[in-house]
Amino acid sequence: MSARRISHAVAVTALLAMTSAAPGVAAAGASCVALRVRDFGRPSTVDRSEYPAVATTRLGPVPYRLNALGYLRSRDLAFGVTRDGRVVTVDRRGRTSDLGEPAGLALDGATAGTISGDVWYVKRGAVLSLVDIKPGKLSARSRVVLSPATLAADVDDFVAGPDGDLYGVAAEGAVVSIDPGSGVIRELPGTRLPRASAYGSVVRASDGSLYVTANNVLGRSREYRVVLSGRTVTSVTLLATGTALEGSDAAGCLAALPAPPAPPPPPPPVVTPPPPPPPPVVTPPPPPVVKPPPPPVVTPPPHPVPPRPAAVVSHPPPPPAPSVTPAPSPVPIVRPAPPPPRHPPPPPKKTPDAAPDPLAATKVKRDWALTALILILGGSIVARRIAR
Secondary structure, eight states, X not given: OOHHHHHHHHHHHHHHHHHHHHHHHTTOXXXXXXXXXXXXXXXXXXXXXXXXXXXXXXXXXXXXXXXXXXXXXXXXXXXXXXXXXXXXXXXXXXXXXXXXXXXXXXXXXXXXXXXXXXXXXXXETTEXXXXXXXXXXXXXXXXXXXXXXXXXXTEEEEEEXXXXXXXXXXXXXXXXEEOTTTOBEEEOSBOOOOOOSOEEEEEEOTTSOEEEEEEEETTEEXXXXXXXXXXXXXXXXXXXXXXXOSEEEEEEXXXXXXXXXXXXXXXXXXXXXXXXXXXXXXXXXXXXXXXXXXXXXXXXOOXXXXXXXXXXXOOOOOOOOOOOOOOOOOOOOOOOOOOOOSSOOOOOOOOXXXXXXXXXXXXXXXXXXXXXXXXXXXXXXXXXXXXX
């Protein structure tokens, strides 16, 4: 058996071992959301992938074949390079913006990239370029030649580590570190991954683990989680498989978006309270009967009393006067005159009044009745004038 066949058999054995171990540990590890581009022989397709579940949201195709992606956290944008060296940004919704070819930078054919701070590390062949990203401007900071060159040619993506080195996976399955200052590439000891056409995507989670994509291993793409302890690979876990890829790249992990405001609480259900029971019918006692005070007696002014007709007093007709038959006058006897008295004659005696005449009393009554009638009529006239 040739050395190549032995290497291939070892890779298959490792792949089978990792595939069988994947279901039990796929959910372990810190989460990471990354923008990823995949190539299937045509312009790239952008998706948003969440690790370790490898839940993918397709954002759509773009009119480029992108590579060397890096995520600029301060602007929440991924920067990538087209095959002809144009710089393109991609936002988390998959929308792109073509920034054109940066002056003084030859980035065509770049295959690996990552951003740390405001420095974009771009690998083209065995040359590592450090590019300053400033608003409205990209400028070259320095270039470093990587060595060994043969190992550098097999590294298709990397990510910045907390120690300042870059970490990736070579096509032969070794996890490597790159010193961006010296350009030296080193293989890390520990567990290896199976050989692939290329490990085109690498992102680093908050716990230090790497999520990597093998473009093609035995006709399938593979998603792995690689755990490091210091500079040693302690475990490799297969997370998912898919259709073989011609190319891939990723940038992340994306900054967590602020949580949307909580929706307002639903209004409380409208509970119509039952109508209150009718109040007990209380028959009020009858009000005390209060007799109204008698109205004041207003004595109206006396109305003029029409004069009464004079009472007609019927008097019996006076008795007829008695017929007095005069007595026959006696024949005077003439006697001789006596001699004159010696003494003067006494005064004549007063003859008593004659008896009252009854008709005279009737006449007096009539006079008083007439006087009373006149007084009554006069009083009525005065009363009428006063009433007016």
